[in-house]
Amino acid sequence: MTGQAIACRLCGSTDLRSFLDLGATPPCELFLTAETAEQREDTFPLHVRVCGSCLLAQLPPLITPEDTFEEYAYFSSFSSSWVEHARRFVGDAVERAGLTPESFVVEVASNDGYLLQHVVERGIRCLGVEPSVNVGEAAREKGVPTLTAFLTPETGAAVRAEHGPAQLVCGNNVFAHIPDVVGFAQGLRAMVADDGWVSIEVQHLLTLVERNQFDTIYHEHFQYYTLLTGQRALAAGGLTLVDVELLDTHGGSIRMWARPDAVAGEPSETVREVLAAEEKAGLHTAEGHDGFAESVSTIRDDLMSFLIDARRRGKSVVGYGAPGKGNTLLNYCGIRPDLLSYTVDRNPYKHGRFTPGTRIPIHAPERIAEDRPDYVLVLPWNLRAELTEQLSYVREWGGQLVFPIPSLEVV
Structure with a gap:
């Protein structure tokens, strides 16, 4: 597939081929307040292409750095x-x-x-x-x-x-x-x-x-x-x-x-x-x-099957973390509060806000110990060692951690 109207930002070639198409999502760091959660959101295609000339994998610049970084939620x-x-x-x-x-x-x-x-x-x-x-x-x-x-x-x-x-x-x-x-x-x-x-x-x-x-x-x-x-x-x-x-x-x-x-x-x-x-x-x-898109579909299918099964069994599932990467996962998979009732984050800036697109509420981490859920879906999986230690208390009531990537794992 070639994006005729798009030019590579490194070499200028228009020979761009599809690598991974994740549909359209809102910008991942634009967390919603209670007021904006009731309003419409802008979404943009999330379609990565690879340049046939210099091989740079890239997204079209549909949002500007100014849109994202003049006030930023990540510390x-x-x-x-x-x-x-x-x-x-x-x-x-x-x-x-x-x-x-x-x-x-x-x-x-x-x-x-x-x-x-x-x-x-x-x-x-x-x-x-x-x-x-x-x-x-x-x-x-x-x-x-x-x-x-x-x-x-x-x-x-x-x-x-x-x-x-x-x-x-x-x-x-x-x-x-x-x-x-x-x-x-x-x-x-x-x-x-x-x-x-x-x-x-x-x-x-x-x-x-x-x-x-x-x-x-x-x-x-x-x-x-x-x-x-x-x-x-x-x-x-x-x-x-x-x-x-x-x-x-x-x-x-x-x-x-x-x-x-x-x-x-x-x-x-x-x-x-x-x-x-x-x-x-x-x-x-x-x-x-080529072939990466098929692997990504498998990740989505496995996670959704787990969450739907947990709901049918009457099990409670909450999230840990509200990173940008988590919002790509939630939006691509179509996960809403009926499958993930809330997530928590250490950053006070995000407390009381909602995840973009999926509108999952974000609370302080203490909420997990109060509610004692059956499963905790870890969204910043890249911090696995650090967070496994931080969340070790979940074992006290028989809760389990769920890591969605690189493949679904319940521990």
């Missing part, structure tokens, strides 16, 4: 494992990039300061570039200097002019969120020192496919990267991929290390190994992406 610090992941990254980056108190570090999409707080603790000068006003303010309250802006080539040049070149520019889980891939890469290059380092962490399309992680597809994720397409995107900004790390975060991510072309040198052996694994999985051809 990184509510996941203790994610904050610890950031702390370890800072330690590793200090060593790799040779950072000292005289260095300068920039994080793009710095959220509430969850990462740069560790840089501040080390006495290293830093700046967060964060478009969301509300989470950026939370970062400043932690003592993390934060610029409220989207990264563009112009923003990058302005940061460099005011603060000097950065020895390290990092961006965790932002590379998928920007529709102007080339402009973003140019913005990174504008900020980084000519002998500096760029670190980009993003979910890996290889694990997304292998582990059926379709719920990480939503409108604010404009593209889905293999290492090959990530390498091509960085190259568009004058950055050469030199190393990669495979991470467990978000169900399987890659951390790409790049440097300005002139100082980059040859890529590491790990880069060659990961590229070979992608090629073996078929992801270095457009046709190799």
Whole structure:
């Protein structure tokens, strides 16, 4: 299938073929208040296509980053494992990039300061570039200097002019969120020192496919990267991929290390190994992406069968978490409050609100212990180890946890 009117945002080709069509859903982070839950919602197609030329998997930019990020519901610090992941990254980056108190570090999409707080603790000068006003303010309250802006080539040049070149520019889980891939890469290059380092962490399309992680597809994720397409995107900004790390975060991510072309040198052996694994999985051809949609249908069928059976048996089922990925799952499967009476979340911003599209009420986590449900459907399955421990008390009344991905599991 070819999308004739749509052009690839990396290479400009119009040779785009269907990869996964999840129907039409509302933006996943636009949680509803009691008032807006009674009003209509805008929905947009959630149809991923793969470019036949450069192989970038992508959604059309039907919503703008401004729609999503000027006030944002996601605060990184509510996941203790994610904050610890950031702390370890800072330690590793200090060593790799040779950072000292005289260095300068920039994080793009710095959220509430969850990462740069560790840089501040080390006495290293830093700046967060964060478009969301509300989470950026939370970062400043932690003592993390934060610029409220989207990264563009112009923003990058302005940061460099005011603060000097950065020895390290990092961006965790932002590379998928920007529709102007080339402009973003140019913005990174504008900020980084000519002998500096760029670190980009993003979910890996290889694990997304292998582990059926379709719920990480939503409108604010404009593209889905293999290492090959990530390498091509960085190259568009004058950055050469030199190393990669495979991470467990978000169900399987890659951390790409790049440097300005002139100082980059040859890529590491790990880069060659990961590229070979992608090629073996078929992801270095457009046709190799076929078949994923069928696997996704199986996930939906199994989860719906479980929920319908539980209802028929008079069992109570509630959710844990209200992440963006959960809203893709709920909307694609057509899950409503008759099958999932409510979900809970640690983020107070979401309490008293409703999930977009499916209108499932969101409560504080304490509600689970009060109600003692038979099953708890875990929506942020990527935090499985952390949440299994947090929810261990569910065993007290014989309750069970349900993980829908990579395949239905009741534990």
